[in-house]
Amino acid sequence: MARAELLRQQSTHLVLAELKVACANCNVREICQPAGLTQEELDQLDALVNVRRKLKRGDTLYRAGEPFDALYAVRSGFFKARVTFEDGRDQVTGFSMAGELLGMDGIGHGTHNCDAVALEDSEVCSIPYSRLEELSREISSLQRHFHKLMSREIVRESGVMMLLGAMRAEERIAAFLLNLSQRLNARGYSPLEFNLRMTREEIGSYLGLKLETVSRAFSKFHNDGLIEVEQKFVRIKSIEGLKQIYAHHVS
Amino acid sequence: MARAELLRQQSTHLVLAELKVACANCNVREICQPAGLTQEELDQLDALVNVRRKLKRGDTLYRAGEPFDALYAVRSGFFKARVTFEDGRDQVTGFSMAGELLGMDGIGHGTHNCDAVALEDSEVCSIPYSRLEELSREISSLQRHFHKLMSREIVRESGVMMLLGAMRAEERIAAFLLNLSQRLNARGYSPLEFNLRMTREEIGSYLGLKLETVSRAFSKFHNDGLIEVEQKFVRIKSIEGLKQIYAHHVS
């Protein structure tokens, strides 16, 4: 990656050459490249995903209120999305990892609705929205794919509403850990051992809880032998145990 | 409307004729007809919105798990969307009124993710999704409009997450009443007097509260002179007072 970055800085020609290679090999190309495209279509897509951007931990990819003009595919790293209220209260509305798409909130009103902040050094591909619109009029599988991604974001959010509206603290945290575990697994990482990229406070904000409550739940799960926690490191010792925590609630 | 319905049953020819008229005069045509279309494009849209469906109170428009093949534009009436959990718990994830679009949750996985239930006698136009895809490849303003609607659904849901995660009971209920008031106003109804179409329990489910808590908040607002409530009827006496309830929270 360091070598690639050096190349990137040498000439425009090389930039383009590298991008094509990058897309073809990108481990998150499922976002940008639906199955069954012709070579020509793939070339068009490579041209679409035209700008890479690196962010350091704490950097903001975009802020609420800024004009919207591009979506972002997370190549590597980890982001949080945060909405801020008039009175200053804010809430984390989601966490995004490699292979996920950011920025769809901006399409509706032409300005971003939330802040996207990198929780670790990250890299994204920028996808100009107007080009995406054009291209998805030409390539129906791209159109379909994009619609699915938006729809899944709607479904994801209604899952979070469920968490927030119908589950109690420990259930929310068990669900949160299981969700993280499953997403990491889908990306080829260990589903049982990982480092949290966010603080207890950010987890709490996402789950509608205070950081102390999050901390207490972690301690309780630890005492019950379900997980090991050491700062940001988490080892899940009993997936089944975690699942039972919210299946257990018989109403 | 009764007369129109009679006509509808007489012949296919009349059905089509009536639909065109219906779309042109439909008070919710902003969903289906973005501005700036040619007559030909409008005709294509009229053909797209090809089936009307009437539902009685309590009828289900679609259920979670059913195959998805169409979106629905609410012409009149009122719906709730409800997600059910494995363990039987469920939650209301939204209320839809005339001029709103239902069913976008189904695109992502090809099956509906929630139930849509009519809370009063209602009428919807059915929009076959495959036709919408085709047509939005041809008419870019339709494409853009559809993308905006999906994006706004994402933004709406993150607003609800905010409600559920960061606000306390009375704030949620004040926000709920204000939201309802504003949507009714946008449709030409009185923003200060209206009938709730849902029960206290459904409001509570949507807001992550128990029905008793909803009832108590209504009583408190009444005692504070902010609203009058009599069963389902609500009269807002102080919009400002309601706004202060959640602006008031200085943290």
Add this chain to the structure above:
DNA sequence: CGCCAGGTTGACACTTTTCAAGCCGCGTGG
């Protein structure tokens, strides 16, 4: 007319927050 779903209200229980104190570990600067 009577029934029953839906709504209100009170008393009490439980969950989560708040406030406070202290610990840990990492990065910075001396």
Add this chain to the structure above:
DNA sequence: CCACGCGGCTTGAAAAGTGTCAACCTGGCG
């Protein structure tokens, strides 16, 4: 290299908010 400081985390005790349970009311519909 070590000491220090500070953000992040844990834990306890008390307070607040919301849920639970129960009793009763009300209005609409069969």
